[in-house]
Amino acid sequence: MIESLLFYAFAGLAILSALLLVHIRNIARALFLLFIVLFAMAGLYLFALADFIAITQILVYVGGVLILLIFAFMLSNKELLDDLQPSSKRFISLPNWQAIILALAFLSLMIYSYISWAQHMPKWISQAEAKGRMILPTDNNIKTLGFKFMTQYVLPFEVISVFLMMALIGAAHLSRKESNK
Amino acid sequence: MADLVVHIIVPVVIFAFIAGFTLFAVYAERKIAGFVQDRLGPMETGKYGLIQTLADILKLLQKEFITPSAADKILFAVAPIVIFVAVFIGFSVVPWAPDFIPANTNTGLFFIMAVVSIDAIGILMAGWGSNNKYSLLGSIRAIAQMVSYELPVGLSLIAAVMITQTLNLNDIAYLQGISSPEQIYFMGVWDVSDIGGILAWHIFQAPHLLVVYVIFFISSLAECNRAPFDIPEAESELIGGFHTEYGGIKFAFLFLAEYAMMFLVAILGVVVFLGGWNSPLPNIGSLRLADWTTGLGWGIMWTLLKSLAIVGVQMWIRWTLPRFRADQLLTLCWKVLIPLAFVCLAISGLWRILVML
Numbered sequence A: 001m002i003e004s005l006l007f008y009a010f011a012g013l014a015i016l017s018a019l020l021l022v023h024i025r026n027i028a029r030a031l032f033l034l035f036i037v038l039f040a041m042a043g044l045y046l047f048a049l050a051d052f053i054a055i056t057q058i059l060v061y062v063g064g065v066l067i068l069l070i071f072a073f074m075l076s077n078k079e080l081l082d083d084l085q086p087s088s089k090r091f092i093s094l095p096n097w098q099a100i101i102l103a104l105a106f107l108s109l110m111i112y113s114y115i116s117w118a119q120h121m122p123k124w125i126s127q128a129e130a131k132g133r134m135i136l137p138t139d140n141n142i143k144t145l146g147f148k149f150m151t152q153y154v155l156p157f158e159v160i161s162v163f164l165m166m167a168l169i170g171a172a173h174l175s176r177k178e179s180n181k
Numbered sequence B: 001m002a003d004l005v006v007h008i009i010v011p012v013v014i015f016a017f018i019a020g021f022t023l024f025a026v027y028a029e030r031k032i033a034g035f036v037q038d039r040l041g042p043m044e045t046g047k048y049g050l051i052q053t054l055a056d057i058l059k060l061l062q063k064e065f066i067t068p069s070a071a072d073k074i075l076f077a078v079a080p081i082v083i084f085v086a087v088f089i090g091f092s093v094v095p096w097a098p099d100f101i102p103a104n105t106n107t108g109l110f111f112i113m114a115v116v117s118i119d120a121i122g123i124l125m126a127g128w129g130s131n132n133k134y135s136l137l138g139s140i141r142a143i144a145q146m147v148s149y150e151l152p153v154g155l156s157l158i159a160a161v162m163i164t165q166t167l168n169l170n171d172i173a174y175l176q177g178i179s180s181p182e183q184i185y186f187m188g189v190w191d192v193s194d195i196g197g198i199l200a201w202h203i204f205q206a207p208h209l210l211v212v213y214v215i216f217f218i219s220s221l222a223e224c225n226r227a228p229f230d231i232p233e234a235e236s237e238l239i240g241g242f243h244t245e246y247g248g249i250k251f252a253f254l255f256l257a258e259y260a261m262m263f264l265v266a267i268l269g270v271v272v273f274l275g276g277w278n279s280p281l282p283n284i285g286s287l288r289l290a291d292w293t294t295g296l297g298w299g300i301m302w303t304l305l306k307s308l309a310i311v312g313v314q315m316w317i318r319w320t321l322p323r324f325r326a327d328q329l330l331t332l333c334w335k336v337l338i339p340l341a342f343v344c345l346a347i348s349g350l351w352r353i354l355v356m357l
Helices: A002-023 A027-047 A051-075 A078-090 A096-119 A123-131 A141-150 A154-174 B002-036 B052-062 B073-093 B108-130 B133-164 B169-174 B207-223 B248-272 B296-320 B326-354
Strands: none
Touching: A002 A027, A027 A051, A027 B073, A027 B108, A051 A141, A051 B108, A051 B133, A141 A154, B002 B052, B002 B073, B002 B248, B002 B296, B052 B248, B073 B108, B073 B248, B108 B133, B108 B169, B108 B248, B133 B169, B133 B207, B133 B248, B133 B326, B169 B248, B207 B248, B207 B296, B207 B326, B248 B296
């Protein structure tokens, strides 16, 4: 009962602040609304028993990406931002009717998949349930994740770390002062 | 239903504790400042000035709400709440005694790291919302500092976690005393599972963890914007930093958050490195000091004593050392603490593989 109440509270918070976020004209407030959206999303991950993902979401997106966004916003020129305002209306130059078609198509896709899943539960779910191979709220998910990363998914894991390393070196190179030649 | 009542009582008790702690910490801070500077400190209100901070808080609570006319009203009002709540949630996963912990989660340490980073958002809100150049400069400095110093804090905690193999703060505390489920070795050679006490603390389980704790302590000072790392609120340059425009109860909450943060990093260091609720007294032969001084009441007492001692050291440092310049601060972080933390991280990995297995 309380769980479902909390779930709808988080979901409602995420949707409402996301709607307000794209509507609001004040960029500073929009960035802080993004904080609420990301935070509510982290709450929703908890209901999928993904506590590690939820905390990573807060640590990476709220503690890192969002702070960088706000920081960049605060260091940028005020007039530059004012110039940005009127043109931002046509930033994604999609006519309204196209957007509505897209939104409706996405909605119907979700409703269709929900109905088809409700009618025929995929076999692997019922099999896992029968074998008792389910994640419980008290499980140590981090341990499982760590073992999976270093055994079954070690190649994608290493590829991602090399990719992040490349991004890091690239960022360091771009921000380096040019030597006087 | 009983669960729900507990869920309400526990935060209320923690909040009451933080408020009481802040009252006496401010008094202690002023007395320590007086001692360091060879003067008496507050003496007028009550015996030895004991109720001075109580009078201060009464004055703060009575004050009018003042919002600057050019401020962003919503951000200005919300910022103190965000800052305080960010620190306050951190207390939910800290153990006080054996299995006496508000939320016994497997992600405790990681959770604290994430939650503390929300604090930075609150400071940006306060700085931007005040619409004051000193506030904005203060909050930009605060973020540059907090984001940089989150790295050595994180790396030093990871170095410790590689030894403990768990992020659950309750289990981490268990691994440092006589009730440990695993064998404990003093400096990796001498089995002290039965002796316990100060010898079983993490800082003595491996020689490099002592260095790691020093890194953690220095960077935790910077995390809570304490002197010598208090350039975000450098009074001589920025008036009051990000809280220049705040007054009354909003300022009281910012103040509460600052002291709660001090206590949070102190208790986190105690739980991860200094044995948590484990007794510092070892078992010596038939003199079972560690056995006698382990338990619920003892645990709470040890946690509190150790954390308050660390807070005392924080205050002592604040009034002893002069303030760093911004460039010195970031040089210390990026060129000294982070490389050192990486070296300790590598040693932790080798230690785990070569010594502990």
